[in-house]
Amino acid sequence: MDGFSFSTEIRVRFAETDAQGIAHHAAFVVFLEVARVAYLEAYAGGYQAIRDTGIEALTTEVHVKYHQAAYFDERLTVWTRCTDLRGARFRYEYRIEREGELVVEGHTSHATVDRETYRPTRVPAWLADAIARAEAPAA
DSSP: OTTOOEEEEEEOOGGGBOTTSBBOTTHHHHHHHHHHHHHHHHHHSOHHHHHTTTEEEEEEEEEEEEOSOOBTTOEEEEEEEEEEEETTEEEEEEEEEETTEEEEEEEEEEEEEETTTOOBOOOOHHHHHHHHHHHSOOO
């Protein structure tokens, strides 16, 4: 996928569908979270590594644009990249595909905060470096 270097696979579970076997719109927000957590595991030691430093990464915005339905038991690929890292803020962008065909695109915005006070705090340098390495163009 052009511009994306990370992906994870999702299989639509029965509990995520309606009576017609179509994935419920809210399930896609969960799919984005699964991909985001997998991205952090692959590149930054996992979400728990962030929490262990006394920081939370709060979701401040979710945007999902639906292009096609997804159905029970389908395998979807969720492409994920992290962009716009500035200060305490960053954004993930996503494309969910079925066999190369666009199903959903979206983004989530996040802010890092101190776990005790919930006041904004800069993204730790080690995390910013890990994301920069992950998003660097392949040689």
